[in-house]
Amino acid sequence: MGDRGWIDYDVLVIGAGFAGLHMLSELKKAGFRCRAYETGSGVGGTWFWNRYPGARCDIESVDYCFLHDRTLHHDWVWSERFATQPEILRYAEHFADRAGLLPLITFDTRIVAADFDTSSSVWSVRTEHGDEVRSRFLVTAVGCMSAPQTPEIPGLSRFRGERFHTARWPREPVDLAGKRVGVIGTGSSGIQVIPEIAGKAAEVVVFQRTPNFSVPAGNRPLTEAERAAEPAKYDERVTLASTTRFGHVVPGTGQPILNTGHDDRLAVLEDRWALGGTSIVAAFTDTGRDLRANALLADFVRDKIRATVTDPETAERLVPKGYPIGTKRLCVSDGYFAAFNQDHVRLVDLRTEPIEEITADGVRTTGDTFPLDVLVFATGFDAFTGALTRMNITGRDGVSLAEQWEKGPKTYLGLAMAGFPNLFTITGPGSTTVLSNVLRAIEHHVGWIRDLLLTLRSTDRLVAEAEPAAQEDWAAQVAAAANRTLYHHADSYYLGANIDGKARVFMPYAGGLDVYRRICDSVASEGYRGFTLSRETLPGPGTR
Known part of the structure; x- marks a missing residue:
């Protein structure tokens, strides 16, 4: 995006489940230099790891799949009303192979740290193997439930x-x-x-x-x-989405x-x-x-x-x-x-x-x-935040995401965080995530992030950052939507109640995917209201 000589990638994606695969596919089609890193040895995310007997989706198969590609939807035929883990994994593998994504994914590699370099407006990302890569933008596609939780039981x-x-x-x-x-x-x-x-x-x-x-x-x-x-x-399913x-x-x-x-x-x-x-x-x-x-x-x-x-x-x-x-x-x-x-x-x-x-x-x-x-x-996950806070993400001025979320996560639209420029979270806390069809939520988020990146590229801007006031306002809207429901009458993982010491904050947006989409799309149509889009100084030669 104008400074490719001093960065490794335009966009780095963390995760190769459905969210990461779709994001990578859209970035590739848009001509961004991109790569994904995946902890597992194959694609599929949730459906790669959760191989236990009886694992299957609880949304009907014909709805638990991508809709952005008519041919893909027509070509894949589901065998059961609620597909099993092996069949869903085959679908993810089929999508990755069809889109030519495998050469763009580094497998068996966990991301252990990501630091934003304010002087260059670049993310430095480190792997468990000690490698470091630099990317203008960082997109997390780590899933809402991907950080397993095992209780600390004596013995x-x-x-x-x-x-x-x-x-x-x-x-x-x-x-x-x-x-x-x-x-x-x-x-x-x-x-x-x-x-x-x-x-x-x-x-x-x-x-x-x-x-x-x-x-x-x-x-x-x-x-x-x-x-x-x-x-x-x-066509009807696309409308219903x-x-x-x-x-x-x-x-x-x-x-x-x-x-x-x-x-x-x-x-x-x-x-x-x-x-x-x-x-x-x-x-x-x-x-x-x-x-x-x-x-x-x-x-x-x-x-x-x-x-x-x-x-x-x-x-x-x-x-x-x-x-x-x-x-x-x-x-x-x-x-x-x-x-x-x-x-x-x-x-x-x-x-x-x-x-x-x-x-x-x-x-x-x-x-x-x-x-x-x-x-x-079968003790579940540190849901919504665990996969992100365990990654040691540091934004402006050395602020740790884990520290910033100690009293509960705050995001803008579940897509970005103030103080963490050029970092985007697919189905992050503050979005509809598990309270909607997650494939529909993923498709919306991926398209929204792609369009923002295209806007930045076409206007020769390098940095997008959520504004603190917009983030606070969205946190209030998330809380208000939850208060109109009965969710607060239960100790659930929606509130972080399954994790000892975790702040009790209702994390998903409960207002419905249709309402949420309209809000996000209005933000985009108004020039990305609540974001600061800027041209920050490029690093000079040799600063990589």
Whole structure:
């Protein structure tokens, strides 16, 4: 961009999941000198690392894919309603190969530090191997949930058996036949993996801290007729991407549950339960903002759990209480609750029987000792911020991003941060991230960042930086959007509540992807309101 002799790249991308791949593809097409660095040995991000048995998307496959390329959308045919991890990974690999991206990616390389050089307006980025590269712009595509969290349990290092985290599952098959397996964690990953483990292991002990709401997936193979009809729906899906709250249609009745009679209400909920998927939470207009309305939906799901689990005591321990449905991630599984009807599957309630230590041969709680051959941690992530704060990013005047976010992250639009020029975050905190279809959010962010970079190039400007006042205003809007919901009634990873010592700040924007897109696009149309775009002094020869 005018000074290529003194920098390695115009744009450096961190991550080669869906966000990083799409960003790299758009940069390549626009003629930017670009490169991506990826910790893993292949593309796919979330779907490269999360290889645990039962891993699959909880958005329908036909919506969990790119829409920016009509031919790509038409050429790829999904096999199931909710695709499995191997199929989604193949899709990511197909996209990367089709776009010719592999030569532009450095694999098996973690970024450990990134420093902004104020004198040259260039990012210096260091890898775990000691290499340093310099780039005018830095784009993080590290994902919202890519920093695995393992609780600090006394004695963990003494355990002599096999130990796995669902987010770092081995590529090679794990043989669980005849083994005693303990699973710690009952969030989305735990709820998906537990039925699979129960089908192979001799004994399964599930250690549950917080019961979670889970609904049936209703997964099935897509019919030939459904596959054949998909290309004709492309234009409609593109329209829905920008005009709906989630980035795809989630059908609802358009009516409040509180104004719906008992029989009609029950009929709607039964239909949604039989259909499967998470649309049950959007069936009525008031269950996401009114506690009385939410309780009617929650009680319906609680009764379904009680009807599924044959042992009443186990059922009650599995029934979520104390928080509204939908304020934690709603889980999807076709066999989770039924798994506890098997004689070799046991539930341990850590609320009443906490873990005291992990021993060489298993787990000891305050009430019992459990001999185990395998420990599986399904304990989630330091979401939204962990992958960024662990990277040692330093902006103007030596300000550390981790220090700046100690009291909770603040961004402008989830895309940029004041004090960190030329740094852009795809689906960063303050954007809709996991509260929308993440593929739709990625496509919007990538296009928005690309257009800003093109604007800078065409106007011969080198630096874009979020203004502090705009960042403060956006933080207030993010908080206000959350306050119009019931999210604050639950201790969730949306608030950082799963990480000891993490500031309790609601991190995603809860106003809907359609509203969010309009806000971001209005910022761009008004000359990137809230950003300072400038021509800062170029470094002289030999300053590299």
